[in-house]
Amino acid sequence: MSPGDGQEEERLVATAADREDQAVEAALRPRDLGEFIGQSRVREQLDLVLRAARARGATADHVLLSGAPGLGKTTLSMIIAAEMGAPIRVTSGPAIQHAGDLAAILSSLGEGEVLFLDEIHRMSRPAEEMLYMAMEDFRVDVVVGKGPGATAIPLELPPFTLVGATTRAGLLPPPLRDRFGFTGHMEYYEPAELQRVVHRSAGLLGVEVTAEGAAEIAGRSRGTPRIANRLLRRVRDWAQVRGDGVVTHEAAVSALAVYEVDERGLDRLDRAVLGALLRLFGGGPVGVATLAVAVGEERETVEEVAEPFLVREGLLARTPRGRVATPAAWRHLGLTPPAQAPGAGQDGLFEG
Numbered sequence: 001m002s003p004g005d006g007q008e009e010e011r012l013v014a015t016a017a018d019r020e021d022q023a024v025e026a027a028l029r030p031r032d033l034g035e036f037i038g039q040s041r042v043r044e045q046l047d048l049v050l051r052a053a054r055a056r057g058a059t060a061d062h063v064l065l066s067g068a069p070g071l072g073k074t075t076l077s078m079i080i081a082a083e084m085g086a087p088i089r090v091t092s093g094p095a096i097q098h099a100g101d102l103a104a105i106l107s108s109l110g111e112g113e114v115l116f117l118d119e120i121h122r123m124s125r126p127a128e129e130m131l132y133m134a135m136e137d138f139r140v141d142v143v144v145g146k147g148p149g150a151t152a153i154p155l156e157l158p159p160f161t162l163v164g165a166t167t168r169a170g171l172l173p174p175p176l177r178d179r180f181g182f183t184g185h186m187e188y189y190e191p192a193e194l195q196r197v198v199h200r201s202a203g204l205l206g207v208e209v210t211a212e213g214a215a216e217i218a219g220r221s222r223g224t225p226r227i228a229n230r231l232l233r234r235v236r237d238w239a240q241v242r243g244d245g246v247v248t249h250e251a252a253v254s255a256l257a258v259y260e261v262d263e264r265g266l267d268r269l270d271r272a273v274l275g276a277l278l279r280l281f282g283g284g285p286v287g288v289a290t291l292a293v294a295v296g297e298e299r300e301t302v303e304e305v306a307e308p309f310l311v312r313e314g315l316l317a318r319t320p321r322g323r324v325a326t327p328a329a330w331r332h333l334g335l336t337p338p339a340q341a342p343g344a345g346q347d348g349l350f351e352g
């Protein structure tokens with residue numbers, strides 16, 4: 001993961017995100033396209049790609065999945081393998097430091113196997129170049145020796161399906177992007193879809209959840225199923241210890257107050273950033289470095305963890321002159337903007 005990716009939801013309930021949670025997360029993964037909630041466009045497109053490949057008795061085209069962390073890219077890659085009746089190998093860009101690492105993985109793939117390459121935008125350049133040829137010609141050149149005596153030995157690969165996942169499709173070099181037969185862009189989920197995710201997960205966890213409880217959790221989950229599942233588990237804990245075991249609206253509100261996740265899904269850091277921007281800097285504009293010092297965090301944390309969500313929620317704007325709070329930010333924190341709130345709705349300030 002690039003700095004910030006994944007941290008966003010990790011810190012919501014960071015201490016509880018342990019190995020056991022990861023195991024539970026794996027158990028909650030939908031196993032086929034029919035079980036996969038939301039993302040109707042990607043689902044339909046992928047369904048066609050996979051059905052057609054199956055009908056031809058061929059290996060499916062390479063698939064690129066882009067979208068924010070926790071939206072289901074890993075889950076979809078596993079579904080692709082399951083739908084094709086193929087085994088899956090999982091690795092990630094940062095794990096492939098040298099082209100040789102990639103050659104070793106590629107040369108051990110079986111026919112039709114799915115290779116899931118998470119964070120594909122973080123692969124080293126030489127590995128990336130090796131991947132071009134592997135994707136197109138199912139061949140790699142393995143270089144043996146060094147210097148003038150080095151020789152490239154071509155190695156044939158069986159047909160395989162590469163499923164690449166990235167949080168930043170824009171960072172992929174065009175030659176790599178172009179070699180994918182299908183690109184699916186994952187969107188944030190609607191609250192109604194997240195409610196279905198919560199109900200489904202509650203069923204698998206054997207937890208009773210009311211419609212209001214599920215709606216409350218969904219509304220605080222930042223459009224992200226992974227967060228919905230994590231919040232559900234924390235509310236379940238609260239319900240077990242302090243309630244009657246049922247995930248009700250009251251249980252959700254009380255539990256998420258303990259974990260400092262507010263009704264809009266903002267957590268402690270988000271509110272600290274917003275609070276500093278409003279209270280200390282009158283709503284901005286203020287430089288991100290100054291804002292970071294004010295909340296006692298690294299600049300990267302503010303920029304990559306808190307800001308994307310605040311911008312998405314329309315609470316903060318990144319402008320050439322610095323960060324600016326929107327009128328909605330004042331309302332959300334229950335504060336009154338100064339008579340002429342700097343930045344509030346200033347035209348021409350906002351970056352595209």
Ligand SMILES: Nc1ncnc2c1ncn2[C@@H]1O[C@H](COP(=O)(O)OP(=O)(O)OP(=O)(O)O)[C@@H](O)[C@H]1O
Binds near residue numbers: 037
């Ligand atoms: N469409 C969905 N329906 C039901 N559950 C989902 C769906 N998408 C994701 N989930 C749940 O959310 C969790 C996170 O999904 P997943 O690991 O696939 O996300 P990701 O996009 O690969 O994230 P990252 O990029 O951070 O690895 C999974 O455990 C899964 O249970």
